[in-house]
C-alpha cells in the first residue's frame with residue numbers, strides 16, 4: 001500500500017493537545033510507501049518520518065516544498081508573498097506567540113494564526129494574488145497554483161510511481177488536492193465539510209483512529 005497522509009487532525013489524537021498518536025507508528029511502518037503531505041514545514045515532516053522510522057518522503061508547505069529520494073524541490077510562487085507580509089504584518093507579527101517558529105523555516109507560503117480575522121487575511125491575500133486555506137490549525141496564505149496534489153504528483157514521479165497508486169487520508173480543505181490525485185481518498189470523521197465532500201470515503205472514527213480505520217479497510221480491500 002502507498003499512503004499520502006496528512007499530519008494534523010489525521011495522525012493526531014484529537015484530545016486538544018495536538019499530539020501524535022503513537023498507535024499510528026506501526027501502521028505507517030507497515031506500508032510500502034508513505035508520503036507525508038502536510039501544511040507544516042519540511043523539518044516537521046522530516047522529524048516525523050525520522051522518529052517513526054520511515055523514509056522521509058514529503059509534500060510540505062501545502063505543496064510548496066517537496067522532498068523525495070534525498071532531493072528537496074521548491075515550487076516557488078509567482079505571487080507576491082513578501083508584499084502580503086509587508087501589507088498585512090509590517091512588524092512581522094502573524095499572531096503566533098513568542099518567536100514565530102511556525103514561519104521560521106517556511107519558504108513558499110505564510111501561516112497566520114487562527115486568532116486573526118480570516119476575512120482580513122483573505123482580503124489582503126487576494127490583493128497580492130494569493131489564496132487562503134483554513135486547515136483548522138492555521139490560515140495558509142499561498143499561491144493558488146500550489147497544492148498538496150501537485151506536490152504528490154511531483155514526489156510520486158521522483159519515486160517512480162503513479163499518484164493513482166496512492167491512498168490519500170486527510171482532514172481538511174488543504175487535503176482536497178491529494179484526494180483529487182490519489183486513487184482512493186478518505187476523510188477522517190472529524191474532517192471539515194470541504195474535505196468530507198471531496199473524499200471518496202469518510203471514516204466512522206475520528207483523528208488517528210480514523211486513519212487506522214482507513215488503512216485497515218484498504219488492507220481488507222486488497
Ligand SMILES: O=C(O)COP(=O)(O)O
Pocket residue numbers: 006007008009037038039040135136137138172174
Ligand atoms: O499545520 C497546519 O495548518 C495543517 O497541517 P496538516 O496539513 O499536516 O494538517
Ligand SMILES: [Mg+2]
Pocket residue numbers: 006007008009010135170171172
Ligand atoms: Mg490536517
